[in-house]
Amino acid sequence: MSIHDYLKSCTAQIEEALSHALDGWGHIPPRLQEAMLYSLQAGGKRIRPTLVVTAAAAVRGDCASAAHAMPVACAVEFIHTYSLIHDDLPAMDNDDYRRGKLTNHKVYGEAMAILAGDALLTYAFGLVARTARGGIVSSDVLLAIVEELSLLSGAAGMVGGQAADMLGEQGVTSIEELEYIHLHKTSDLIQFAVKAGGRLGGADQRQLDCLALYARNLGLAFQIQDDILDVIGDEGKLGKKTQGDVEQNKVTYPYLIGLEKSKAKVASLTREAKSAIASARLAEPDRLLQIADYLLRRDH
Amino acid sequence: MSIHDYLKSCTAQIEEALSHALDGWGHIPPRLQEAMLYSLQAGGKRIRPTLVVTAAAAVRGDCASAAHAMPVACAVEFIHTYSLIHDDLPAMDNDDYRRGKLTNHKVYGEAMAILAGDALLTYAFGLVARTARGGIVSSDVLLAIVEELSLLSGAAGMVGGQAADMLGEQGVTSIEELEYIHLHKTSDLIQFAVKAGGRLGGADQRQLDCLALYARNLGLAFQIQDDILDVIGDEGKLGKKTQGDVEQNKVTYPYLIGLEKSKAKVASLTREAKSAIASARLAEPDRLLQIADYLLRRDH
Numbered sequence: 001m002s003i004h005d006y007l008k009s010c011t012a013q014i015e016e017a018l019s020h021a022l023d024g025w026g027h028i029p030p031r032l033q034e035a036m037l038y039s040l041q042a043g044g045k046r047i048r049p050t051l052v053v054t055a056a057a058a059v060r061g062d063c064a065s066a067a068h069a070m071p072v073a074c075a076v077e078f079i080h081t082y083s084l085i086h087d088d089l090p091a092m093d094n095d096d097y098r099r100g101k102l103t104n105h106k107v108y109g110e111a112m113a114i115l116a117g118d119a120l121l122t123y124a125f126g127l128v129a130r131t132a133r134g135g136i137v138s139s140d141v142l143l144a145i146v147e148e149l150s151l152l153s154g155a156a157g158m159v160g161g162q163a164a165d166m167l168g169e170q171g172v173t174s175i176e177e178l179e180y181i182h183l184h185k186t187s188d189l190i191q192f193a194v195k196a197g198g199r200l201g202g203a204d205q206r207q208l209d210c211l212a213l214y215a216r217n218l219g220l221a222f223q224i225q226d227d228i229l230d231v232i233g234d235e236g237k238l239g240k241k242t243q244g245d246v247e248q249n250k251v252t253y254p255y256l257i258g259l260e261k262s263k264a265k266v267a268s269l270t271r272e273a274k275s276a277i278a279s280a281r282l283a284e285p286d287r288l289l290q291i292a293d294y295l296l297r298r299d300h
Numbered sequence: 301m302s303i304h305d306y307l308k309s310c311t312a313q314i315e316e317a318l319s320h321a322l323d324g325w326g327h328i329p330p331r332l333q334e335a336m337l338y339s340l341q342a343g344g345k346r347i348r349p350t351l352v353v354t355a356a357a358a359v360r361g362d363c364a365s366a367a368h369a370m371p372v373a374c375a376v377e378f379i380h381t382y383s384l385i386h387d388d389l390p391a392m393d394n395d396d397y398r399r400g401k402l403t404n405h406k407v408y409g410e411a412m413a414i415l416a417g418d419a420l421l422t423y424a425f426g427l428v429a430r431t432a433r434g435g436i437v438s439s440d441v442l443l444a445i446v447e448e449l450s451l452l453s454g455a456a457g458m459v460g461g462q463a464a465d466m467l468g469e470q471g472v473t474s475i476e477e478l479e480y481i482h483l484h485k486t487s488d489l490i491q492f493a494v495k496a497g498g499r500l501g502g503a504d505q506r507q508l509d510c511l512a513l514y515a516r517n518l519g520l521a522f523q524i525q526d527d528i529l530d531v532i533g534d535e536g537k538l539g540k541k542t543q544g545d546v547e548q549n550k551v552t553y554p555y556l557i558g559l560e561k562s563k564a565k566v567a568s569l570t571r572e573a574k575s576a577i578a579s580a581r582l583a584e585p586d587r588l589l590q591i592a593d594y595l596l597r598r599d600h
Binding site: 110 | 417421423438450463
């Protein structure tokens with residue numbers, strides 16, 4: 001199967017799992033449930049949940065082993081989706097469109113958008129805990145995953161990156177400061193996805209360290225590529241207004257070091273990511289390597 | 301020790317634990333950390349974390365057993381605090397004051413208040429997971445606590461209650477609808493606190509069911525008492541403008557069934573709560589019974 005077909009097949013399985021991920025929690029007020037599903041089902045590359053199932057299969061060398069990783073994959077997408085809903089709010093980035101659709105608060109109002117985000121964030125942890133019911137993953141591993149999700153998506157992780165981005169909006173001048181924002185705002189959740197997948201696949205500590213290094217480089221490359229596409233990208237493909245960052249005076253890699261150096265940085269980070277995978281001695285490393293190349297070459 | 305002194309001693313221990321609860325997570329952007337601590341340390345009765353440690357000690361019959369319950373006690377207060385920060389936002393209840401202090405967004409701005417709330421919510425689950433490090437509580441029990449926290453504070457629990465409150469703001473006309481809001485908005489997190497304490501103390505399923513019934517009645521009584529105090533309370537003691545709910549046309553128990561019937565309802569719910577504790581056959585039930593009476597008689 002080509003990497004393109006593989007990613008398509010992963011996305012289809014993830015979409016299917018997401019469409020059932022609000023079942024079995026008890027009665028949710030219908031308007032709240034609608035707001036949660038609106039953003040959960042708004043499409044996107046599903047790259048984070050794909051990394052969870054791919055890392056799980058890569059460690060164990062058995063694609064079937066990825067099925068038990070699906071609730072954690074959904075949990076990552078819940079976290080990613082909540083962060084987009086809250087980031088789009090008028091008090092934050094004030095965006096009206098996301099992936100070509102109206103943002104959550106434009107459809108459901110600010111109060112419901114805040115609550116839909118809170119609810120998705122809250123259920124992410126429940127999804128991880130529920131994996132215990134399958135009987136395949138030990139409680140110790142799941143608890144480690146809960147702790148890491150809290151750490152990497154919290155105040156010293158993803159939320160911290162978003163806070164630094166907000167606080168520095170007018171004044172980010174150094175590449176170090178920008179890297180801090182990118183590493184936490186984007187890379188931390190990607191790191192969680194890859195490591196959680198590794199844990200679900202039974203990775204040892206040395207493998208987890210390699211997977212973390214892969215993910216850190218991959219996440220940073222992913223975000224710089226986003227910056228680049230925002231400058232050169234085609235509006236239709238990205239599904240949101242391009243050059244939005246420039247209009248808002250947002251400091252980006254191309255803004256700080258130029259387009260060519262930014263592209264070179266993405267390429268070198270991708271090489272480092274792939275080299276970390278080579279060191280991990282995984283049973284089936286190919287898909288993780290292909291994903292790194294795919295993200296480097298993507299145009300949306 | 302009188303119940304008054306017991307509650308004071310619990311509160312002091314909880315305040316101490318909360319003041320260290322952001323340690324050891326890694327670097328948090330200082331302004332974000334300040335916003336989180338501002339609301340965490342804004343005082344309050346700390347009734348939810350007190351219920352966690354009290355229920356743990358009640359089941360095991362050993363006050364010392366409550367120490368390992370402290371991270372979970374802090375987690376409940378993190379959830380409660382985040383919910384207050386988000387509820388106070390302009391898009392929600394639009395409150396400028398809480399417990400006599402400016403609300404979070406009035407001090408730190410809306411963006412930082414949203415992020416501080418998200419960060420507290422996210423770390424609550426990490427605090428539960430970290431309890432594993434103490435080696436006293438099994439991973440299975442902690443994972444059950446994670447799942448229940450997600451369930452009772454999420455879209456079918458506390459967030460659902462807040463959503464129903466927002467959605468029904470103009471149109472709540474029945475006592476059933478109001479009870480739904482109170483049960484989820486307030487009672488669910490209290491239920492979590494008592495049951496989690498019970499689990500940490502080693503309760504069996506029958507005891508957990510009794511504790512849940514106690515908490516459900518206690519939580520509803522607590523919220524109706526809040527409604528009553530909002531009508532008759534003294535502004536200074538409550539630390540916020542009273543009759544705020546009336547000004548905002550918020551439907552309350554006194555509004556729907558009158559003050560006297562509301563008081564009678566609080567008394568009968570308190571009796572039912574205490575009777576559930578009697579059925580639970582706990583090693584040391586007294587403090588849980590005294591807390592029910594204390595909440596019935598409180599004037600703030």
